[in-house]
Amino acid sequence: MVTDIRQLRHFLAVAEDLHFGRAAERLGITQPPLSQSIQALEAELGVALFTRNRRMVALTPVGAAWLPHVRQVVSDAAALPVLARRIARGEVGTVRLGFVSTAIYSLLPDLVAKHKAGQPDVELHLFEQTSDIQIEGLLEGTVDVGLIIPPARALHPALRYRPLLREPLVAAVPTGWIDSGQLATAAGGVSATALAEKPLLLFPRRSAPAFHDLVTGYLATAQAGVPLGQEAVQMQTIISLVSAGLGFALVPQSLRNLARAGVSFLPLSPQPPSVELGIAWHTGTVTPAADGFIATALGEAGTR
Known part of the structure; x- marks a missing residue:
């Protein structure tokens, strides 16, 4: 197993220069240690990476095929210190x-x-x-x-x-309730007592106890007794049920951005709690x- 990145850099230098002397000079070492390093690498791999004679050095077919992989590994290794610092800074x-x-x-x-x-x-x-x-x-x-x-x-x-973020609750009601007169509104809003006896659509308490208690506590304080119409764990599902006319929901006012057809979002009175x-x-x-x-x-x- 190749464990020393220096051996890979030595191989890369010789493969690119095809000359042990020039490669050693580029690496800042003498030629004998470079030759020994390449020999040790070939022995470790069990393959010949270069052919050598007195006139020339050439890559073997194995060495030529291995070269781009080594180049990538050496490049990646050189980038590791920079990458470590970027990770530490939260940039990667x-x-x-x-x-x-x-x-x-x-x-x-x-x-x-x-x-x-x-x-x-x-x-x-x-x-x-x-x-x-x-x-x-x-x-x-x-x-x-x-x-x-x-x-x-x-x-x-x-x-x-x-x-x-804190935002007040608003009432999400079927638009059909307003158009048909089933729900009385005033000044573009609705009172909690006007919602009395209408089915409430809400998160199950086991999934969202804080939100569940905020809604039911507000309605209880306003003395607006409402039956539970349907529970759902996703706000989009609750709004879809409102659109189908199955009940109303008290939701954060940002749900107005959902802009679902058949749903009207109305301010509440008395003053609603914030979520x-x-x-x-x-x-x-x-x-x-x-x-x-x-x-x-x-x-x-x-x-x-």
Whole structure:
């Protein structure tokens, strides 16, 4: 097995110059050690790389075929120190990014675009997941960074969390309810009591307990008793069910960007609560590339 990159550089120099003396001069060594190095390499490989006589040096067919591979290995080896420094600076690498579905319509697109513009050699692998799945992934090492709705309970001590965005809830209602007079609106908005007795579409509590409790707590405080119409774990699915007239949902106001036909997004009264979206990571396993993404996210949040 070839373990010394110097032997490969010696082979490359002789193969390019086809002269041991000139190759040795280029390498800054004397000819005898170069000849010994090539002989040791041939013995280690068990093949002849050069033919030699007093007048000339030539590559054997094996040596000629091997040359481009050696050239690539030597080139790659020369680039390794630079690559190591770029990895350490977070300029090269992979970030496995989990995100809740609501992030698609708020900060995720701009955040991904900004980081790709600043660090084009960092690969972002995106995974749409509920917050609980992301937290598990952070602890198990299958996710590097998560965009989550924070749970009511404290996170695991190994995880760190920073808020990025807060936005109020709005009511997503079937447009047909408004057109037919089934839902009373005022000044372009809707009161929580007007939604009483209408079916509520919502995340299962096991998947998004913080968001589930935020919605149900608000409706309970407003004394708007509503039956649960259907549960779904993806926000796009919930909005699709609203479009089909199966119920209403309380969603972050950025969901207006979804612009689904048959769905109207209305401000709520009384004053609705805000839902928080933030970034979480494992302090013990964060990579330089992930650390760079976190810095981008926190910088973006500071400009909002």
